[in-house]
Amino acid sequence: MDSAPPVPPSSPPSSPWLPFESRRRARDEKREAVLRAAVQLFLEQGYHRVTLSEVAERLNITKPALYNYFRGKDEILFECWSMGAELVDSVITEINAGGGSGLAKLRKLVHAYAGLMATDFGASLVRFDLRDLTERNAGVARAAKKRIDATFRRYIAGGINDGSIRPCDPKLAAFAIAGALNWIGHWYRRDGGLSPTEIADEFTVRLTEGMATEGRQQMTKKTPRAPKGRNSGRKTTGKKRTGGGTR
Amino acid sequence: MDSAPPVPPSSPPSSPWLPFESRRRARDEKREAVLRAAVQLFLEQGYHRVTLSEVAERLNITKPALYNYFRGKDEILFECWSMGAELVDSVITEINAGGGSGLAKLRKLVHAYAGLMATDFGASLVRFDLRDLTERNAGVARAAKKRIDATFRRYIAGGINDGSIRPCDPKLAAFAIAGALNWIGHWYRRDGGLSPTEIADEFTVRLTEGMATEGRQQMTKKTPRAPKGRNSGRKTTGKKRTGGGTR
DNA sequence: ACTTTTTCTTACCCATGGGTAACATATCGA
């Protein structure tokens, strides 16, 4: 996780700064170690069957020590969830920064998201029950989910507009794609016969091949044509917004 | 509270059979009422947050009364789950009984399954955690899940064989489709803007349009190599009330 | 060194909720 350089300039014991910094870093590292142990156990056994003593035991400490880093069990759950959300957010930010048609962006998102679902923190994003959180944290989580859902829809709608995606209902299409992706978090096993990249590659094709405007055989070539002008493909069910994306 | 007919054909005291029958029927009805109340609460609040007293309260009885019908909380959960599994099983049985290409069968399954995900017992199939069950019941549930998954794969593989579906990996394709469908059980809301049939119709198209061998514009045109005659709009939700073993 | 702060442990509290025992009451068969 920490791909950062391993304490680059800390060999000389001269700097009065480093002690403080390294100390705070040590604390953060321990905090994250708790999250890693917790997320693993939560996924393995389910939140309600995991006791804090169990989490602590795996870290060679005792339960009350955990309270030095977290206010309670539900906060640990939330922080795990947040780690996953941050991963997705950074993926989205990166895709948004780049260019490409709506279809191209959608495919990037599908590919990266599929890969995330094969990680612990990624899977926690869809396997944890938000009702276990405090109302406040649940609100934050719902908002994050909504943003992600909106991104899927935006890419699809954008693709319809720029002609790379055939007209369809962005809402339902996003649900279908996100559903297939989220489900990875439920069935993927590290020791299974499928590698994350295999899954991501295959899903990227499978989930978008039906909606592309271009020829079905290869998707590398692109002919951006805008046949229908401004008409977005909103057809049935264009009624009301009822909150919830993924709940 | 008893919405049941007040002892329909039991006025004549002649038949020695009916009393027994009607009595057993009354019991089964109550049992099912418990399941309906339970599944609703479990979906609403999550299994662990629902207390048996709460379930009982909704039925105007008290907690210990529940133990006349079930051995414990986990058995209630299992029976709810089983109700959903039976619905899917009967759908599959019906599709198997009919004919059609692999693609046609797959579409029927997708359509019916999507509809089921919008019901309480159907959603319980994917929203309950099997780890809350006893090892024995969890085994039964796993087996049922496996059968369902195998059916998806069989239809896809069959479709590839009969030429109605373009070659692909049946395993991953089944995961993608089942994932999108299962996810319905997580986001569907009765009071949302989408009706179950709308969802089912749209998903049937969206999830299979990419894999069909025939032209992409419309799929009602011709049948590729497995002529089946008219099979278009088969609206089914096979209902096969299987008595359910009263233990 | 010795004081202060952070970190962690031992020992507890106690609300929760599944499950049970004993008793009450319909319901049924005769």
Add this chain to the structure above:
DNA sequence: TCGATATGTTACCCATGGGTAAGAAAAAGT
């Protein structure tokens, strides 16, 4: 009318596990 059998109630048990209090034991600061 009268036992026998369901069916339901009140009152209780108690394991579980999140959370806390008080004080060691390290680190850090001086």
